[in-house]
Amino acid sequence: MTKRFPSALRRILLAGGLALLPSLAAAQTGPFDVLPETLDGGPKQQMVRRYLKTQTDAAFAKRKAEYEAVKTPEQALLRQQRLRALMIEHLGGFPERTPLNAFALGKLEGDGYRVEKLIYESQPRHYVTAVLFLPRGEGPFPAVVIPSGHSATAKAAEYNQRAAILLARNGIAALNYDPIGQGERSQLLDENGKPRFSSVGEHTTVGAGSIPLGRNTATFRIWDGMRSIDYLQSRPDIDGKRIGVTGCSGGGTLSSYLMALDERVVCAAPSCYLTSLERLLATIGPQDAEQNIHGQIGFGLDHADYVMLHAPQPTLMMVSTHDFFDIHGAWDNFRESKRFYTRLGYPERVSLLETDAKHGLPLLQREGMLRWMQRWLLDIDKPTIETEFDVFTTADLQCTPTGQTLLLDGARSVVDLNVEYNEQLARKRAERWKKEPADVLLAEVRTRASVAKLDAIGKEAKVLDTQQRTGATLEKIQLQPEPGILLPGLLWTPEKPTGPPVLYVHGDGKAAAAGPDQAIARLVAAGHPVLAIDLRGLGETGGSPDERWGDDWKDIFTSYLLGPSLVGMRATDVLCAARFLAERNADSPAPVRLIAVGRACVPALHAAALEPQLFTAAEFQQTLPNWSAFVANPAAPGQLVNVVHGALHLYDLPDLVSFLQEQKKMKVVWDPIELKD
Known part of the structure; x- marks a missing residue:
């Protein structure tokens, strides 16, 4: 294996050099360096980043001009149709709907609500673990889907439970489900049946392996969310025409995607995610794989477009002043979205709640989320207060015997699904390279x-x-x-x-x-x-290889x-x-x-x-x-x-x-x- 340059340089200096190499004694930045340390006002190691910024700046300006050209409801509808189609295309599309084969594994009783532990299949033998928090009574109840943020305990994380219990105690069912890479749904296990990566690490690992197929970690996560709505609509005690979605952080990402792509979502309240891509790149930069949809900056899909794709259905943007998802980008997003909703004639259906907090789902956001859901799902508009209540332990909400769906008989991981899909594509590839002219291919x-x-x-x-x-x-x-x-x-x-x-x-x-x-x-x-x-x-022009x-x-x-x-x-x-x-x-x-x-x-x-x-x-x-x-x-x-x-x-x-x-x-x-x- 080739050794790194610095150690090689020391050996050259000690040996007196090589005839074909330049004089090393006079070199200030190394005998093989060509460029000055500073290029275009910045370190040469950041050349690619500066180049990409030039490209993204041009794309943001192009999108802004396209947005400003939308003046009528008809133009707004065409923009929604175009961006939704492009978003789905760049996610690789979604699989066909197959039987959920849902079953309940147990019930729990809470103070003013009840819980069912569930397993269903978003794709054949690709299992989803979830808990459904139900109000007391017969129903049918409106329901809110709660995708989790990047918590190891996912559906059982305290902030997810508090949001769900608050809803259930106030007449709205809530479904907390485990995303892939979290809770009971790790897709990459070690020899002891334990997760190999953190949630963020697994999401990007799965995403990297999905890219050659034209897929994304988000492809699987969005489909899990859509199938979760399917499950809710299959129940007689749920009003399938009154569905909402909320989630924090990574759950805010998925809430944004679901409200943009699934027209069954009546109202939404994503938390601590929505900003603008321009501000995201200027601050913390891109995040894990599911937050990056291929080509979206190029074809003009920004965070504000997730809100606008949901228009004219109600959306509450929940943001925090001190979040690492930039607050200034959030307000830029809101202003664009508010103008868009106004053009459609529904300015009151988009709002923003800013809490003086860091990243997370604080009390004021939970209460604001409940009021928003009650307003649009129950036709009740009144102040809400979260009173004291206990949450369950992670063990209480465990659905599988071992704590991992992949250890169930016949379970298929995302990697298994990708391999099967690639086998289908391989046959098509072979046929094309056999029959079609090379220059065309x-x-x-x-x-x-x-x-x-x-x-x-x-x-x-x-x-x-x-x-x-x-x-x-x-x-x-x-x-x-x-x-x-x-x-x-x-x-x-x-x-x-x-x-x-x-x-x-x-x-x-x-x-x-x-x-x-x-x-x-x-x-x-x-x-x-x-x-x-x-x-x-x-x-x-590169930094240290990752x-x-x-x-x-x-x-x-x-x-x-x-x-x-x-x-x-x-x-x-x-x-x-x-x-x-x-x-x-x-x-x-x-x-x-x-x-x-x-x-x-x-x-x-x-x-x-x-x-x-x-x-x-x-x-x-x-x-x-x-x-x-x-x-x-x-x-x-x-x-x-x-x-x-x-x-x-x-x-x-x-x-x-x-x-x-x-x-x-x-x-x-x-x-x-x-x-x-």
Whole structure:
């Protein structure tokens, strides 16, 4: 395994250097650094973040103009229809409705209410654990669905119980259910049957493995919520036409999604989530996977749109002054939403409750939520007060014998569901690659991965420094594939080149293989000109690689929110460098030998497959074998950066490898790793 640059540098200094390397004594930022420490007024390590901000700012401005153009109820309806359809499309759609097979496991008595413990199937053998808090009496009662925030105890968490009991004691049933990754529904268990990850960690792990399928953690969580409404509507003691939804934090996220997508939700009161994406990115940044819908910034779906998609049905935004979900963004959201509801003729149906509190569901929010639900579900409008009452223990509300649904006979996890779906897609992929022309399929690959066409990639190149070394010349160069992106590179040219030029891209940056007796030195000694570059966000322009996600996960999710993948952006960088290297000798341009290592492999594979004329050989070392393996094992570290949303509807990595291997003048070496946790 290639060692990190600093230790290699110490060895070089002690040994007196290598003839082909620049003088190290004079280097201030390292012998392989090309760019200044500051770019565009900020650290070079944040270049990608600044670039993404430019893209998000433009998208926010475009959405704002589209919002302001909506003046009539008819235009509002068209906007709702368009955004709802796009939201569902980018979530990957929802499965068919199947029998819930619900059954009750026990009953509990409370002060002024009663409780039923439940299990039902949102998909076949994909079990949901829930508790239903019912008022005293016969009903039918209105009901409120309460998805949980990121609490380990989920449905049994005190704040969820207090909201549910308050409703039940005041004439409204409440259904608390466990989300995946929480309570009794962990989807990734260890050998002892215990959760492997926290709720946030599991949500993002499941989400990473869902992305190649065009799905999202939210896809499963929204469907669980919709099926929970189905369950309520199946009961004779519930008035299925009077359904509400409320939840805090992650439950606020799901409340927002459900009110936006399920027209059966009459009124909603999401808590401590709604802000604006612009303020979110400017403050805490993207959060776990289900809070990031693919392309939503790109196609104009902001937090305010969740409220507006629910219009003209009543929505109460519950926010806290000192929440980490920015309060200023919440008020921007409310102002947009209020204007939208006013255009529809229902300004009184959207309101905001701000508590002088931190993140959570404080008493004043619970009381405000109850008053809102009573107003719209019971036609009662009066002040409400939460009196003292006890809550149940987690053990009291446990539904399964072991505390985990996955340990029930025949239970299927989200990973199982994804693997089954991928098996269906694999048959379709194979049929397409067998029958359809490669150029048609590759054009779709380019679009799916968002790889720029060659004639749209910038050609600007600068030589920043030239150093003569024994037997070779070293040039420090920078390439600019597009505004805001600089690719630092090291170009070694032997005095007597005898082999084809080599483009070397390493997932840990150009310095990772540039030490004495390492790959680049050996290639130069063998007579190859070698260009080693840092793809955007790697090497000089990257921070420390994240062991779990493979890169800065906030940048990964910001690009995901925009739509284009980092894989596609970095493939564009590879093409920029390959063309530069191939065309260096204008009198005799020559195809390039491509060597990619680690995180650089998936982008490099896309580049080679889409522009094979640039390459005479391609070697991929320590590469992800295929996305299908990652779908089956999403806990494998370092792969979030390597995924393309929805790619498995069209291709897997071996499809691109096979295409390259069929090229007569192309030599391909494919050396995948074994994907392990």
